[in-house]
Every structure is written in structure tokens, then in C-alpha cells.
Amino acid sequence: MKITLDELLAFTVVTDSGSITAAAEQLGQTTSGISRALSRLESKLDTTLLRRTTRRLELTEEGALFLNHARQIVQSVEQAEEQIALRREMPAGRLRVNAAAPFMEHVIVPLVGGFRRRYPQVELELNSDNQIIDLLERRTDVAIRIGELRDSSIHARLLGRSQLRILASPAYLARHGEPQQVTDLARHSLLGFTQPESLNQWPLRAANGERLTITPALSASSGETLRHLALQGEGIVQLADFMTREDCRQGRLVPVLAELTETETQPIHAVYYRNTQLVARITCFLDYISEQMAHDWL
Template sequence: MDKLRGMETFVAVVEGGNFTEAAQRLEISAVMVGKYVRELEDRLGARLLERTTRRQRLTEAGRVFFEDAKRALEQVRMAETSIERLRSSPSGTLRVSAPTTFGAYVVAPLAATFQQMHPLVRVELELSNRIVDLVEEGFDLAVRIGQLGDADLIAKPLTLYRMVICASPDYIARHGRPETPEDLASHRCLSHTAWHGRNGWKVKGWEGPSHWPEPDFTCNDGNGLRMAAIAGAGLLLQPEVLVAEDLARGRLVEVLQPHLPESHPVHLVYRQDTRPLPKLTHFIAHLIEHAGAPASP
């Protein structure tokens, strides 16, 4: 049996709480997890886990071995990382977290061009609007809009996240072009289902009622709202990165430019490391070079 694999499996079982979670984490079957644990116990000549149909617990020997095994595996990971640092070109797996829309329309294409330049890098991009824990979840880099989160992280400014209000030329021809925020009350305003009342449609200079009328069109996806706007469903308030090509091609027309919501800063955040890996430093430089020109507020 591979000693390190057995130790890694046992640690995954303890940290995951059961064989099923360990199997998912290691991408093997629960049967194989059980086999590794049994072989490890046979080799050590000691029972490490007491299992019932409902739960499992560590034996005294298991508790001692668990702590030592974790330290041993960490030493192995440090040794592997030290070799990777010696490489002159970026390589290895790069785990990145980014907000859904910005990640899809900005980070994903740039990650693709980065891989073309550095084919030894494997990219794992997670698109989510939640704030991930870089240390606990093993991310190398996170893109954050507004709130930065953990103060121990290094943060580098990237750009501004600008919102736009726009509509299709057909919609404007049929309903007119809004010139002031008050005009919105007589228009069909598309709304995201995550918004509540005026939570989403925050525009400068609005002094009307405290709540918007019930929206005529809602969707739980920004791209779905974009497609509806292109088809003439109404006014759209979404990030500029989502509709930049549509604006450039004339499929959508921007309105109410002086009354747009306030832009928010976008930062790249990553863990402090006196010797960051080439895969990270090169990717950060790539993002800043190609997405780092601040948009006008």
C-alpha cells in the first residue's frame, strides 16, 4: 500500500466525518476509502476508527496518529511546493474565485489567454458571489467587488465595476428615451429576483416614491435579463461588462448616464507569501495588464 495515500485517506475521513465525504474529496469510491483505512490499520497493528451504522469516532491510537499524519502530509506538501518555486515558468493548478458576472465576462477569457501563454498551468475558476475563505478552501486568488474581507490578505486594485442603464433601440422608439430618474416610473424596468424594492435600481437624483412599482419582468440571471432587454422587454440595469459588446454593436443603447449608480472598486486578493509562486504572480500581472484600466465612474 502507498503509505502517503493511506495517511491522506485517513486524514480525509477524520476531517470529512465519514467515508462518503472523504471519497468525494479524494475523487475515489467509498469502497476504496475503506480499503485504504483497513490496510493502514493492518500495517500499524492498531485500530484507528470505531465505526457504527450512525457515526464514527477516533480511538486513542487514531487521535495520536491523526495529528502526526497531518503534520507529515503538510511537510510533503511544503516539499512539493519548494520544488515548484524553483521553476522559472508558471505551472501547477491555479484556483481562482470571482463574482459570477465579472468572472464570466472578464476573468474567464483572460484565464484562457493566460493558459495559451503558459500551458503547464491548470486553471480552476469558481464563479460565485459569496466571499470565499482563501486559506480554508485552498484558493490562490479571489476577485472581489467592494468589500475585501479578511484584512490579512494582500489586495491589489484592478478596475472599477460600473453599472449601466440601457434598452434596445426598438424599446426606446416605442416608449421614448428616459431623461430623468423620475421618468423611470412610467417605463418597464427589468428586475433581478434577488433585488427587493429599490435595492437594485439605485440611481442618482431619484426623489420619487420610496418603493418601485411591482416589476413587469423579473429573472434570477443577469444574462437572462440582458437577452430580454435586447428583445425589447424594457430598461436594463446591469454591469457594463455584461452588455459592453451589445452597446458597441448597437443592440442596446445607454440612457441616463448622469444618474448611474456609484461604481465599486474591484480588487485582486491573495494570501501573504514571501515567495509567491510564478503561476500566481504572472496571472495577477496578466489580469492587471488586460483588465486594469479603470472605467470612468
Template sequence: MQRWEGVNEFVAVAETESFTRAAKRLDVSTAHVSRQISALEDRLSTRLFYRTTRRVSTTEAGQIYYQHCRQILDALEQAERSMTNMQLVPQGRLRLTAPVTYGEKSIAPLVNDFVLRYPELDVEMKLTNQQLDLVAEGYDLAVRLGKLDDSSLMARRLASRTLYVCASPAYLAVHGTPHSLSELEHHNCLQGNLGYWRFQDAGHPRNVRIRGNVRCDSGRALLDAALKGVGIVQLPDYYVGPALDAGTLIPLLTHYQEDDDGIWAVYPHNRHLSPKVRMLLDYFVDSLGVPNA
């Protein structure tokens, strides 16, 4: 820090050719400017100014020093301007990850709109159903669904999702409509990664083991099977919503339906969250319509 002391005062005097005018520019006393210049000359062992009763001018060494100091101050001003601009206009690299289907349907279109609004961003988006290590792999944020595991990551709720159990009218016409959780064991239940479905029974969470002749880790594939009458399925609203609205799938066991769970943005713990990440999170929340998020 000592090497920086006196530089602002030196440049002000060199440009105004006056200790008094330099002090006024810097909003300090003339005595302060004089002390700083004297200390600077002592530290450099060089005379920087010629002083007369009528004017102050730089020596040859002072002129050389001024050119370097002016470049340094200009670079500092530019650096500060860049930081201010980053607060106002998102720019630079931004890396995020999201689940495949929800990412394709809801997150990627919002990211694309955000990039159109702020074209100085350089976005890398990885859609995967694996939970990546954000810190180790250098991601700014991840979108995750459902209940969050305990971790050191910060989380912000973006939206809610509803799980529906449903089947096609054709399947129900042949196999009947289940009215209790115990009846599911008599039905062909299309399975995802888990061997159970989630419900709420008498106000308490309940997992019910299910069996069926189709197991797949793709929600779209399970949706297709349900639409074709292969069996009953449990999927989030962003898969089955249009089919429920169209009547091509019928909701079942709605009185056992679990409360809505969350769609979250998680990001490494950092009290100085970068403006571009914060603005993208705000944009997600505004667009996905979470009240009081």
C-alpha cells in the same frame, strides 16, 4: 537537530578521503571537521574512519553509514531544487472560483492561457455565483465583484466595472426616456437578485427601489429581455458593452451613474503566498489592465 550534526562533515571526509580537503569543500576549519567527526563517532559508538598519516578511509560501518547519509543529502538537495523550481515554474494543484458569467467571459480564458504557459499546473475552477468559504473548502483564491464584505481574506483589485442603466430604442420609443430617478417608478424595470438599483445622487450613494414584470438571477437573461424591448435594465459593462457600442441599447440616467467599483481576487490570509497563486494574480492584473495594481 543533534542527530544531523556532523553528517555533512562525515560525507565530505568520506568522499575526499581527507580532513583538510573536506574542510576546504565546506569552507570551515580542519579542526571543526575533526571535532564534528569525533562527536559523531561518540554519538554512534562506532568508528567511522581509519586514520593514517597519509590517508583517511571509511571503516565497514563507515561505508554503510555513508551510503545512507549520501541518500539523505541527495534527497534534501532534490527537495530544495523542487522548492526553487516551484518559485520559477508554477506547478501542482491550484483551485479557484469565480462568478459564472464574468468567469466564463474573462477569467476562464486567462486561466486556460496560464495553463498553456505552465502545463505542470493542475487547475480546478468552479464557476458559481455563491460565495464559497475558501478556507473550509480548500480554495486558493476567488474572484469577486463589487463591494467586498468585511472578512479576514486578503484582496487584490484586478479590474473595474461600470454599472449601466439602459434600454432598447424600441422600448424608449413606446414608453419614453426617463430623465430623473423618480421617473423609474413609471417604467418596467427588469430585476435581478436585488429589488433596487444603485446610483449616485449629488455625490452620495443612493439605492432606488424598482418594479417590473421580469425578475431573474441571470444577467444574460435580463440582457436578452432588454434587447427585445421588455424593459429597462441595470447591468455591468461586461454584459451590455457590445450592445451600447452597437446602439441596440441606449444608456440612461448617466448623470446619476455610480462610480466604478472593483473586480477583486480574494485569498486566505497567508504571508507566504504560494508562487503559483502570486504569479496567477500578476497575470490577471497584467491581462485585465488595472493601472498601479
């Protein structure tokens, strides 16, 4: 029968991505090549593994049974390759990393050069999403998540914490004056998030002693958008240090109500499924990122 690894890989990637087109993009092949690989595999097994619906491909009962075996074989080969690399004390292979766009831009991207020089055989694939993703569905090895975690089915590693601060541009404060107490914010243009509402709770105390929840004069779904609005002098904003560190260092943004701001930090975790063959390259990446963050970034 002589089933090939390429056929097994095509089958598992099509299953994970939900389409032949997506699988072809991920594997760097043509859709016709992926289709032929699936046809050969089904022919060799003399069974149908996938059926096409109006929306996507779905596993047959036989396909679901065979998928577990196919995954084990592919993972065993990847693990063998990884072990050979480990013998040379040099992690190797592709590592797919997903993070929110601001964290990718302000933290990960500046560290990529140093990481690649240290681990030249690790092939990074960087993707950005502002929503929480399904790691398996998006074929992601490790994702960076900011804030408290809710999913207990994945392995998580705390990389560090980033403090939240109230900030504005010097130009905005020159035009509108600098607030001296929390109640002064009512006369200012406040920049906030469209969702979730918790991001519009600032580390300040209102007159009734409760945590201040702002009503934004201008809202955005992205922290990076709010950062640019603040830099352009459109108002006062609450953002995390990891994305405003350089702005504050260069004086483009300055703290507002610093003495009244309570210390609040957001945890930054790396999350991934336990997967033996990926341990070496995940570990070296996370070690490097957390080392650099601890040294200079947070």
C-alpha cells in the same frame, strides 16, 4: 508504520469536503480507494480518526490532533514541488478558482487561453457560485468577489473596479421611448435583483435628492439573467461594465440617462488564505488577470 502521502491526502480532503464521495471526486479516485486509504491510515495509527454520523463524517479528538500534522506534511510536499518549479521559473500545480458565473463567463473564460499559453504547467480548475463560499470547505485556492469585502480573515487583492451603468436595448427604447429624466422611469419596465436590496439602488437621484431605489417590474437573482432579459427588450437594467462591455460595444445595449448617472464602481477582489505553497501560482494568475483587465476589460 510507513504512512503514505496518499493516505494523508485522502484524510485531509475527506475532512475538508465532509464526505468520502466528495473527496473521491476531487482527487479523481474511487470511493472504495479513498475508504481503503483511510482504513490503512487508522490501522497504522491504531486509532479512529473519523466517525460517521447520520449527516457527515466528523473528526474524533485524535483525528483533530492528527489533522494539523497531516496538513503540514501535505503542504510541505506541495511546497517542495512548487520550489522545484520555481527554480525553472515556471509555476506549476493545480489552482482552484471560484467566481460568480457572470464574471467567470465574461472575464475569466476569455483570458484562460492566454494564461495557459503563458503558464502551461498550472492546472486551472474553474468553479462558479453566485453566493459567497467558504474557501476551505470548497477547497478553493482563490475566489473572485465583487463588491465591498466583509471577511477580514482572508488575504485580499484588488484587481480593479467596474462601473455600474443604466442600460436598455435599442428595441426596448424604440417601443417605449427613451427616458429624459429620472421621474420618467416610473413609466418604464425596470429590471432588478431579488436580493440583496442594495442591488436595486441605482446611481441616480430621486426627486427628493436621495439615491433612487427601484421597484422592479421583473426580478431575478442572477445578473446574467437580467442581462439576457435586457437584451430581449424586456426593460431597463443596471449592470456592471464587466458583463455588458461587449454588448455596449456592439450596440446591443445602450446607456440610459447617462448624463444624470453618477459615477459608481464596484471593487473586484481576489481573496485567498495565506498559503506559502500556493503563492507562485496564485500570484501569476492574479497578475495576468489584473494586467488584462487594466489593459482592455474594465
